[in-house]
Amino acid sequence: MKRFRKYRVNQIIRDKFAEIKLYKDNLICPFFVVDGKKVKTQIKNFYDVYHFSIDMLLKEIEVLYKNGVNKILLFGVIDKKYKNTMGTTAYSEKKENIVLRAIKKIKQNFPEILIFSDICLCGYTSHGHCGIVKKDIIDNDITIKYLAKMALLHAKYGVDFVAPSAMMDGQVGAIRKELDNNGFKKVKILAYSAKYASNFYGPFREAANSVPAFGDRKTYQMDFRNIKQAIEEIKEDIKEGADIVMVKPANLYLDVIYAAKQTFPDIKLAAYQVSGEYLMLKLLVKKGLADERQCFIESLTAIKRAGADLIISYYSMEIAKCLNY
Numbered sequence: 001m002k003r004f005r006k007y008r009v010n011q012i013i014r015d016k017f018a019e020i021k022l023y024k025d026n027l028i029c030p031f032f033v034v035d036g037k038k039v040k041t042q043i044k045n046f047y048d049v050y051h052f053s054i055d056m057l058l059k060e061i062e063v064l065y066k067n068g069v070n071k072i073l074l075f076g077v078i079d080k081k082y083k084n085t086m087g088t089t090a091y092s093e094k095k096e097n098i099v100l101r102a103i104k105k106i107k108q109n110f111p112e113i114l115i116f117s118d119i120c121l122c123g124y125t126s127h128g129h130c131g132i133v134k135k136d137i138i139d140n141d142i143t144i145k146y147l148a149k150m151a152l153l154h155a156k157y158g159v160d161f162v163a164p165s166a167m168m169d170g171q172v173g174a175i176r177k178e179l180d181n182n183g184f185k186k187v188k189i190l191a192y193s194a195k196y197a198s199n200f201y202g203p204f205r206e207a208a209n210s211v212p213a214f215g216d217r218k219t220y221q222m223d224f225r226n227i228k229q230a231i232e233e234i235k236e237d238i239k240e241g242a243d244i245v246m247v248k249p250a251n252l253y254l255d256v257i258y259a260a261k262q263t264f265p266d267i268k269l270a271a272y273q274v275s276g277e278y279l280m281l282k283l284l285v286k287k288g289l290a291d292e293r294q295c296f297i298e299s300l301t302a303i304k305r306a307g308a309d310l311i312i313s314y315y316s317m318e319i320a321k322c323l324n325y
């Protein structure tokens with residue numbers, strides 16, 4: 001008989017024998033930024049996630065940073081009246097493109113914080129699709145030109161990583177080229193390489209006002225029955241110049257994360273615990289059926305154990321407060 005229980009006798013022993021550990025350094029905290037002043041509004045149904053105006057966001061980020069998390073992901077949320085079929089606000093310097101001002105302000109105030117920004121048109125198009133629509137089809141090759149323009153603007157305002165999430169073919173290559181040709185060789189790319197057409201993005205679409213007005217995203221996001229294709233997508237993104245690759249969602253796709261890490265051990269791998277995965281846990285907790293912190297630590301540790309180096313989670317602030325490493 002092998003005595004395994006000797007490794008479990010108390011917390012100190014368990015900590016010593018733990019194979020992996022979740023660190024604050026693994027976390028990226030997403031934020032939704034809106035125009036205005038003094039805005040911190042809880043997003044409908046999306047417990048403890050808020051729309052922030054820049055002034056309030058700066059305060060939030062200060063707390064996050066003091067608690068040891070130094071990576072954030074920004075989503076600009078704009079008023080309906082600034083959306084149109086081409087999503088022009090996304091690649092314009094007009095003041096309604098709020099995320100640009102947010103990037104600049106955060107960089108001025110917290111130069112050591114790594115800023116990632118979402119590069120996608122869905123929050124900017126009136127139809128809510130991630131690209132330019134021609135005759136009800138999302139046109140790949142036109143869209144990637146605009147994604148590249150959008151990424152270039154974010155770079156000009158000081159972003160560290162652009163994070164293309166539109167799932168257009170060639171988006172990473174197009175962005176890399178645009179950045180390099182314009183003197184932004186040091187701006188890096190976090191590629192949403194294996195992003196699935198998931199049913200678990202609901203609360204996010206509420207937050208970003210990006211529900212597609214017609215159809216769905218299945219012609220560009222991945223079919224959840226596929227895993228070999230995820231590896232191909234990742235391979236292609238690495239070839240096109242991705243610095244970090246990502247699998248999304250995370251908790252339901254641990255097999256994909258594992259396969260990605262085994263296949264590409266040398267590239268940093270990120271995973272996104274998406275809004276629906278977050279909310280499932282929150283609801284369990286709200287019903288009194290689990291301890292919130294323990295529940296999130298377990299689910300995020302599972303993502304790390306599968307092979308993710310970086311985890312995007314709406315629970316990052318809480319983790320920052322409760323972990324001391």
Ligand code: PBG
Pocket residue numbers: 118120122130165166200201202203204205217273274275276
């Ligand atoms: C934009 C984007 C989405 C998410 C991240 N970037 C929504 C979508 O693809 O519809 C979802 C994140 C989440 O659910 O937390 N394309």
